[in-house]
Amino acid sequence: MRYKLTISYDGTNYNGFQSQPKGKTIAGEINKALTKIHKKEIKVTASGRTDSKVHALGQVVHFDSFIDIPENRFLKAINNLLPLDIRALEIKRVPADFHARYDARKKTYLYIISPTYDVFLRNYQTYFKYPLDLELMTQATKKFIGTHDFAGFSSYTKSKQTTKTIYNADLIQKDDKIIITFTGDGFLKYMVRRMVGTIISIATKKKPLTVIEEIFATRDSSLCGKTASPNGLYLQAVFY
Template identity: 60%
Template sequence: MRYKVTVSYDGTNYHGFQKQKNAHTIEAEINAALFKIHKHDIKIVASGRTDKGVHALGQVFHFDSNLEITANQFKRALNSHLPKDIRILEVSLVSGDFNARHSAIKKTYKYVINKEYDLFNRNHEFYYPYKLDIELLEKALKKFIGTHDFFGFAGYVKDKPTIKEIYEAYLIVDGSKIILIFTGNGFLKYMVRKMVGTLLDIATNKKDINVIDEIFKTKDRNLSGKTINPEGLYLVKVYY
């Protein structure tokens, strides 16, 4: 039987989602919890990976199991074996052809910026005290909407399609916080963080707004902003 699992986690103390040799990861913790339940290794397949320090409100993975327990019992059992910074939100029984990675049709990410330093949220938002042109930022965000080649906004990519479609790109101002929201059919490694780095350069007049079009045209990574810090980034939701 195949189970779909929605998980939330604080990525602060982890070296990303994907299991790695000699590194503390989210996947390793989930694998360990499943091992305690099954008494043998269980493979999981996630919708994608998140990098070191990145958080998730709704990451999704699937696994197969022959144990005769309910989905809700799996949820309780997993949470009892997982650390407090990883929480299973939902477990549901799905058809055998469901694939957490390949069945996904779109994802939403958000990036949280705070112009005021918040000691207790320093690992969950990016502190950026500089003056931002919000109107210019909104205009720049709209340039990402549509189908583009995001090679120039990605980290190292090998044998992966770099043409992606962004359905939504907008911001919310909440007091001293600026929340950037992106929904698309796929995201490359560091893509959102490099997009945000470029947007901040535009909103502080370090770069011209037309640099976004130039990066799409030339695929030149050197024209984009820096890969911004991971702590403000959240995988919000995976859609199926």
């Protein structure tokens, strides 16, 4: 039986989602918990990886299991074995051909920027102390909507499909924070962090608004703003 598991995690103390040569990973902890429950090795397949220190509000993985107990009991058993910075939010039996990565239609990422350094939120938002032009910042955010070649916004490898569609890009203010969300059909490595870094470089007037189109056209990542730090980034949801 195949299960779809939705998880939330605080990425602060992990070396990313998956298979790093050293350090703890989120997948490693989930595999460990599931392997313990099944008394045989279980490996999850995720919708995609998240980088070191990136968080998730709703990452999705799938795995195969012979366990046939009510879903709420299965969820509890998993949470009892997971560390407290990784929580299983939901488990659901899915058809045997469900695939967490291939079937993902859309993903939403959000990024939190704060002008105030908060000792308690230092791992959960990106502190940016220089003035940001919110009007320009919103315009820059909206420029990403549509189908574009994002090679310049990622650590590009030739073999990868770098054309992606961003369905929605929003910038909202909440208290003194700025929250940027992107919903798209797929995201390349470092893509959101380079998009946000470029948006910031436009909002501080270091780069013109037109740089985004220029990066789409030239695929030249050296034109991007400084890659935004991982601690402000959250994989919010995966849609199937």
